Amino acid sequence: xxxxxxxxxVKRFGDVLxxxxxxxxxxxxxxxxxxxxxxxxxxxxxxMVLDIIRPTSGSIIVLGGTPDRRKAGSIGFLPEERGxxxxxxxxxxxxxxxxxxxxxxxxxxxRGMELLERFDLAVxxxxxxxxxxxxxxxxxQLATSLVNDPELLMLDEPFSGLDPVNQGxxxxxxxxxxxxxxxxxxxxxxxxxxxxxxxxxxLLRKGRKRxxxxxxxxxxxxxxxxxxISRGDPRSxxxxxxxxxxxxxxxxWQEWRVELxxxxxxxxxLEHCTANGIGLRRWDERHASLHDIFVELVGGEGVEx
Amino acid sequence: xxxxxLLVARREIRQILTMKSFWLTLLILPxxxxxxxxxxxxxxxxxxxxxVVVDRSxxxxxxxxEARFADDDDRxxxxxxxxxxxxxxxxxxxxxxxWTQHDRWYTAADIAxxxxxxxxxxxxxxxxxxxxEGVPEFEPDAREYEFQAPPPELAAQEGEGFAEAARELFxxxxxxxxxxxxxxGENYPEDPRIGLYAANQARSSFVTALQDTLTGDLRTRLxxxxxLSAEDAAAIQAAAPAIEVTTPPPGDGAxxxxxxxxxxxxxxxxxxMMSLMLxxxxxxxxxxxxxxxKLLESLLACIRPEELMYGKLLGGLSVGLLMIAVWAGCxxxxxxxxxxxxxxMIRPALxxxxxxxxxxxxxxxxxxxxxLISAIFVAIGAMVDSMSEAQGYLMPVLLAILxxxxxxxxxxxxGKEGLLVQVLxxxxxxxxxAVLARLGMGIETWVLVGxxxxxxxxxxxxxxxxxxxxxxSLLATGQKPSTKRLIERFRAQKQ
Numbered sequence: 001x002x003x004x005x006x007x008x009x010v011k012r013f014g015d016v017l018x019x020x021x022x023x024x025x026x027x028x029x030x031x032x033x034x035x036x037x038x039x040x041x042x043x044x045x046x047x048m049v050l051d052i053i054r055p056t057s058g059s060i061i062v063l064g065g066t067p068d069r070r071k072a073g074s075i076g077f078l079p080e081e082r083g084x085x086x087x088x089x090x091x092x093x094x095x096x097x098x099x100x101x102x103x104x105x106x107x108x109x110x111r112g113m114e115l116l117e118r119f120d121l122a123v124x125x126x127x128x129x130x131x132x133x134x135x136x137x138x139x140x141q142l143a144t145s146l147v148n149d150p151e152l153l154m155l156d157e158p159f160s161g162l163d164p165v166n167q168g169x170x171x172x173x174x175x176x177x178x179x180x181x182x183x184x185x186x187x188x189x190x191x192x193x194x195x196x197x198x199x200x201x202x203l204l205r206k207g208r209k210r211x212x213x214x215x216x217x218x219x220x221x222x223x224x225x226x227x228x229i230s231r232g233d234p235r236s237x238x239x240x241x242x243x244x245x246x247x248x249x250x251x252x253w254q255e256w257r258v259e260l261x262x263x264x265x266x267x268x269x270l271e272h273c274t275a276n277g278i279g280l281r282r283w284d285e286r287h288a289s290l291h292d293i294f295v296e297l298v299g300g301e302g303v304e305x
Numbered sequence: 306x307x308x309x310x311l312l313v314a315r316r317e318i319r320q321i322l323t324m325k326s327f328w329l330t331l332l333i334l335p336x337x338x339x340x341x342x343x344x345x346x347x348x349x350x351x352x353x354x355x356x357v358v359v360d361r362s363x364x365x366x367x368x369x370x371e372a373r374f375a376d377d378d379d380r381x382x383x384x385x386x387x388x389x390x391x392x393x394x395x396x397x398x399x400x401x402x403x404w405t406q407h408d409r410w411y412t413a414a415d416i417a418x419x420x421x422x423x424x425x426x427x428x429x430x431x432x433x434x435x436x437x438e439g440v441p442e443f444e445p446d447a448r449e450y451e452f453q454a455p456p457p458e459l460a461a462q463e464g465e466g467f468a469e470a471a472r473e474l475f476x477x478x479x480x481x482x483x484x485x486x487x488x489x490g491e492n493y494p495e496d497p498r499i500g501l502y503a504a505n506q507a508r509s510s511f512v513t514a515l516q517d518t519l520t521g522d523l524r525t526r527l528x529x530x531x532x533l534s535a536e537d538a539a540a541i542q543a544a545a546p547a548i549e550v551t552t553p554p555p556g557d558g559a560x561x562x563x564x565x566x567x568x569x570x571x572x573x574x575x576x577x578m579m580s581l582m583l584x585x586x587x588x589x590x591x592x593x594x595x596x597x598x599k600l601l602e603s604l605l606a607c608i609r610p611e612e613l614m615y616g617k618l619l620g621g622l623s624v625g626l627l628m629i630a631v632w633a634g635c636x637x638x639x640x641x642x643x644x645x646x647x648x649x650m651i652r653p654a655l656x657x658x659x660x661x662x663x664x665x666x667x668x669x670x671x672x673x674x675x676x677l678i679s680a681i682f683v684a685i686g687a688m689v690d691s692m693s694e695a696q697g698y699l700m701p702v703l704l705a706i707l708x709x710x711x712x713x714x715x716x717x718x719x720g721k722e723g724l725l726v727q728v729l730x731x732x733x734x735x736x737x738x739a740v741l742a743r744l745g746m747g748i749e750t751w752v753l754v755g756x757x758x759x760x761x762x763x764x765x766x767x768x769x770x771x772x773x774x775x776x777x778s779l780l781a782t783g784q785k786p787s788t789k790r791l792i793e794r795f796r797a798q799k800q
Contacts, residue, residue: 047602050605050606052602052605052606069607069608069609069612072606072607072608075606077602077603077606078603079599079602079603079606080602081599081602082599082600082603083597083598083599083600083603084598084600084603085316085320085594085595085598085600086594086598087320087323088316088320096312096316097603097607099312100309100312100604100607100608101607102308141603144603145603
């Protein structure tokens with residue numbers, strides 16, 4: 001059973017259509033990437049799941065019911081815009097958020113200390129947030145979203161502003177949450193993290209879903225390109241969209257840059273060449289990267305490799 | 306829901322308690338109250354004005370002047386003694402003495418009797434014999450004028466030289482330098498001119514007494530010159546009606562009673578205003594910090610905006626009540642430490658506010674006032690991104706609240722219950738202040754109930770609309786809330 005199920009979700013702010021007929025679901029243990037440029041509707045969707053704002057239409061079923069603050073105890077959320085009370089200590093901050101999620105003070109404290117130790121911050125547990133570096137404060141904020149061992153962990157642009165070490169730490173936490181069965185949704189426009197972590201992806205453009213599926217399925221959205229050295233002209237091979245000669249024309253062996261028609265698997269073309277005696281000396285496949293897919297489906301704005 | 310409100314309230318309280326400004330403010334009032342009397346005593350000029358009379362006409366005029374001022378001083382002492390005896394019911398100290406009588410203007414005969422009876426020393430001795438525990442000792446006021454012998458360097462001068470010598474004396478830094486010099490000429494009363502030299506503007510009471518005395522002396526001499534015996538002339542001059550005085554006992558006069566009865570209610574209104582302004586600004590700071598530190602979204606993922614707002618209000622209210630409890634505790638300690646003195650003053654002041662119904666009304670209007678005004682501060686905090694931006698909203702709001710209250714308190718101190726007081730009583734924004742301040746004057750039960758119901762309805766409406774504004778403004782960072790947008794937010798049910 002899905003932990004989160006969104007159906008035909010629409011959100012309007014006046015004349016602006018922020019989310020347009022969006023549907024998706026996330027299962028336990030799944031890491032779900034929510035990709036889109038700035039203003040694609042990622043944050044708005046997450047806020048609706050958290051019941052911070054209400055949808056114009058459509059439905060959201062989260063943890064078996066409609067969005068409600070009473071479910072805060074099973075949800076972890078790391079917002080894109082981060083900040084904490086500068087006058088509170090790290091451990092007090094974690095305990096405060098733990099208690100707001102319905103935990104007892106002692107449970108929140110022991111779980112908070114456990115997280116701070118894992119994040120190498122145990123010695124700064126009693127330091128005020130205002131006295132900490134930005135990186136330390138971000139780790140404390142991550143701890144506030146994990147303190148309740150959430151069943152649904154939602155991270156809005158979690159990697160922005162993190163140094164490479166903390167990015168690695170965050171990736172580990174995402175994998176750890178997934179391993180213990182939590183559904184993890186994170187929005188990002190950094191494709192590397194999505195490629196590395198996500199079981200499934202959803203690409204949004206101007207509030208509308210452009211793609212949902214696995215990385216492989218996403219790659220299949222774009223035609224594969226090949227570099228081949230062949231003895232014949234590959235343009236006549238079925239499934240080849242077009243082929244350009246690389247370099248000057250040769251008498252026998254010619255290098256070609258070949259682009260296949262969408263949905264055509266390179267293996268099928270290779271099979272055809274073998275079956276029809278087309279001589280090959282080189283066969284390099286180049287799969288579309290998530291970046292390419294993103295640019296193709298969503299547009300180039302706001303995307304980082 | 307309540308758990309979250311309490312958690313937010315507790316965090317608010319802890320945050321405010323860590324502020325230095327909170328502790329400074331908390332201590333300012335008790336310190337000011339403690340320093341007030343000390344500074345008052347220091348600033349109070351209890352030294353008598355030093356007077357020198359140079360009488361070149363034989364000394365009779367100087368003697369008459371000294372006698373007149375001595376009489377005035379003794380009359381003042383008699384009056385103070387009489388008020389003291391009447392207030393504490395100590396007539397048994399000396400039932401026949403003039404200072405245990407309260408029904409007359411003291412005549413020369415009364416003053417003479419007082420002096421014959423041993424004067425102030427004897428009166429205090431007798432009072433001490435009957436003074437019960439807890440009644441403060443009688444402390445006579447300092448005499449207004451002290452007469453000094455003319456310094457030789459002044460007495461020897463004539464004409465311009467005299468004026469010059471007087472100026473030098475006034476300018477000298479000697480502690481016993483005279484402040485007023487009176488010159489009675491050699492040919493007085495034939496030449497009735499009297500010279501009056503003063504270091505500063507001469508007190509009108511002194512000039513009046515001087516004129517009265519010397520006029521009386523002149524007339525007595527003239528009557529004697531016209532053939533009357535000295536005794537007859539003096540008798541004519543001393544003839545005066547016996548004025549019977551009827552005044553309410555201390556604390557019972559209409560004006561005095563009103564002031565005493567209004568002390569606690571006015572103080573309550575003032576304390577409500579002061580603690581509201583302080584804790585309101587702290588709440589505002591907290592709200593602005595949450596917005597500028599961008600931690601609202603994390604909070605709103607766990608709790609509802611209403612819980613956040615109510616938690617803040619409860620936190621602010623608790624801090625305000627804590628401050629008032631500390632101030633009341635300090636007042637109690639001061640009352641205990643000074644034994645009967647303050648307690649005696651406080652007792653009549655507490656009278657109008659000691660009935661259980663009135664205590665309930667005070668609590669109700671106090672807490673309701675707190676919620677009503679604090680909600681405005683919290684809503685402002687939710688709309689702005691910085692304290693400087695908050696000032697733009699704060700100033701008009703503060704003026705709208707404080708200015709009418711200033712007029713209200715003045716009107717009530719003057720014993721007026723005119724249109725302004727009535728209007729302010731029924732407009733919910735000022736109702737808590739007006740009702741609290743009017744408790745001393747007496748306020749009709751139907752007004753109390755009516756304004757209470759109206760106030761509750763206003764708070765309910767305010768919480769609905771400001772709640773909408775709070776909720777709609779929380780995540781709208783970086784947006785300048787125009788009037789149109791504010792109206793939209795007031796109307797927004799849920800985004």
